[in-house]
Amino acid sequence: MxxxxxxxxxxxxxxxxxxxxxxxxxxxxxxxxxxxxxxxxxxxxxxxxxxxxxxxxxxxxxxxxxxxxxxxxxxxxxxxxxxxxxxxxxxxxxxxxxxxxxxxxxxxxxxxxxxxxxxxxxxxxxxxxxxxxxxxxxxxxxxxxxxxxxxxxxxxxxKKPVATAATGDKYDQLATQIIENIGGADNVKSVIHCITRVRFYLKDEAKANDDTIRNLKGVIDVAKAGGQYQVVIGPAVTDVYDAVVKQLGPGFGDDDASMVAMEKEANKAAWKKMTPWQKVKHSFSALIGVITGSMIPVIGLLAASGILKGVLALLTSFKIVSATAPTYVIINAMGDSVFYFLPIFVGFTAAKKLGSDPIIMGIVGGVLTYPAIVNIATTGKVTSHLLGMAINADFFGLPVHVASYTYSIFPMIAGAWLAAKLEPWLKRVIPTVLRMIFVPLLEVVLISGVILLFLGPIITALSGALALGIVKIYELSPAISGLIIGGFYQVLVIFGLHWAIIPIVANDIATTGHSYLNAIVSATMVAQGGAVLAIAMKSKVASIKELAWPATISAFSGVTEPAMYGINLKYGRAFVTASIGGAVGGFLTGLMHVNMWGFAGSLIGFTSFVNPKGLDFSFWGFWIASLVDIIVSFTLTYMFGFSDADVKNVKTAPKKKHLGEQAA
The missing domain is CATH 2.70.70.10 (Glucose Permease (Domain IIA))
Incomplete structure (x- = not known):
């Protein structure tokens, strides 16, 4: 041997x-x-x-x-x-x-x-x-x-006698028979393989003779899925694939796509072996992976914009720049545009992650942030209410609720996932000569419609119910309310369920000039900053430190997305420790009845805690709660929430092809 x-x-x-x-x-x-x-x-x-x-x-x-x-x-x-x-x-x-x-x-x-x-x-x-x-x-x-x-x-x-002439002839002969019965080489656009199947992309599947191919010696079955004509071979798949490519020519094969297809099939096999609880954990991990993966390309820009918005908040707080001056408008546009048009960017990145068309999903994001749509959501005439939703529009006479999608990410990720399922089906049913126009047309119409008419109202109804419950809890006990909001508010942000709380805050400030609820929300921002600060100081991985420091500044400037999506949520335990810190900070904020007279929160918004009638305990209560908030989230994260090993072990989002997998 x-x-x-x-x-x-x-x-x-x-x-x-x-x-x-x-x-x-x-x-x-x-x-x-x-x-x-x-x-x-x-x-x-x-x-x-x-x-x-x-x-x-x-x-x-x-x-x-x-x-x-x-x-x-x-x-x-x-x-x-x-x-x-x-x-x-x-x-x-x-x-x-x-x-x-x-x-x-x-x-x-x-x-x-x-x-x-x-x-x-x-x-x-x-x-x-x-x-x-x-x-x-x-x-x-x-x-x-x-x-x-x-x-x-x-x-x-x-040794297996793979090199004998007889064996080679067998695979060459099978490849010839398969090519003949799928309509000939002229009917093949490309071919890949997975662990068990040779997968053809055909120009016209109707030309393939399914029954003849099924009965060929060496073929187990024929399947059609995901726009592919799949010939099930079994263990000899690579030999048959090589023989097919040899006859078609090397330009038809794609080894990279074949490797991805093999990974898809293996992941599906692994899924079948999981227990129900493992499937739940895997699905949640995959969801978090898709969310963070979709945000990673814009995290740096979000951090920079968050810092710019913090600087602008300071300039207005100290009366250096007026909120109505052109200077303010220009600087605010620089800092706010990435958030305002976030659905467009997230639509593009989520589509790349999940396997749908990035350009089409970018257009869907444009639909959601189109000025006229935003205007309906923010100033449209409310005709009635249903399940806590304001009915502010109609669609072909059907009363609907149009929500605001600026700053949101979850509806676009859901839309990208739906598009990944819809697009292969559209390509199968729409003739090739019509695909260029009708596939994007139908995708934009259907995905935008689903988000605007169904997903948005569902999220609004859920967030409205949550907001109502939070108000009731606050009326019973500000401290308990602070504990609950402080611990879970940033979770609501991830799924877009926090939007119903913002109008409550706005209404409080408009009618009374202050908001106890907004003070608790501010504590959650400080907690995210404290957690990512711990990671910035603890990690020795250059790429983590490069992201964590700007994310820390951004969070303390009132913009938590870079800290959450770029670091804390991505590495799991850090988000939990940050949420614990937020719960403690929110509890103290409610317990001390800290009040807030402005919108700007986190550390950069300290002037919002100054009572216009004169400095009172709210200002000092804010600093006490914020300091404890930082200490708790920083300490827990430093000790238990993160290690550099997490950078290597983090589970990434499923590859876009996994979610488009049909029958294996």
């Missing part, structure tokens, strides 16, 4: 393959191997041999050795999604000969972490079933180029 060595492709901690956070690799579906949690950027060749594959996104490299081992190095998890700005630099190409330990490129670990992906490097011997008797990884700290595993090769008699 021959023994060969695989060297580590990067410096870091070598871990068992079954512990990597990717079900395709951890379940051994890509073969035996190991993972490395890297701490340096340099990537080296793991074997001596030939480069057989370099992914277009540079995240995966294939090698073949003289012994026939086919080795895949996968740089990071879900990094295929970073195709617009790949964090990799490679100095090799297909066909190059390399020696084990040769430097072949680098991966930008900080950029991958900033994008919300995991940096884990995975090595897998993809033809393990044919070649490998045993693979023994050397766990622990490892240097790039040092031995990472020893591999015992199978004896010659154990």
């Amino acid at each position: 021959k023994r060969v060595q695989l060297v580590s492709p990067i410096t870091g901690q070598l871990i068992p393959l079954n512990t990597v956070k990717d079900p395709v690799f951890s379940q051994g579906m890509m073969g035996q191997g190991f993972g490395i949690e890297p701490d340096q950027d340099q990537v080296v060749a793991p074997v001596t041999g030939k480069i057989t594959m370099v992914a277009a996104t540079l995240h995966a490299i294939g090698f073949t050795t003289a012994d026939g081992l086919e080795v895949l190095v996968h740089l990071g998890i879900d990094t295929v999604e970073l195709k617009d700005n790949p964090p990799f630099k490679l100095n090799i190409k297909v066909g190059d000969e390399v020696r084990a330990g040769d430097a072949i490129g680098t991966m930008d670990l900080a950029a991958i972490q900033t994008a919300g992906k995991q940096t884990t490097v995975i090595l897998a011997v993809t033809n393990s079933n044919d070649k490998v008797s045993q693979l023994a990884p050397k766990l622990g700290a490892v240097k790039a180029g040092a031995v990472g595993a020893e591999v015992d090769l199978k004896a010659a008699e154990e």
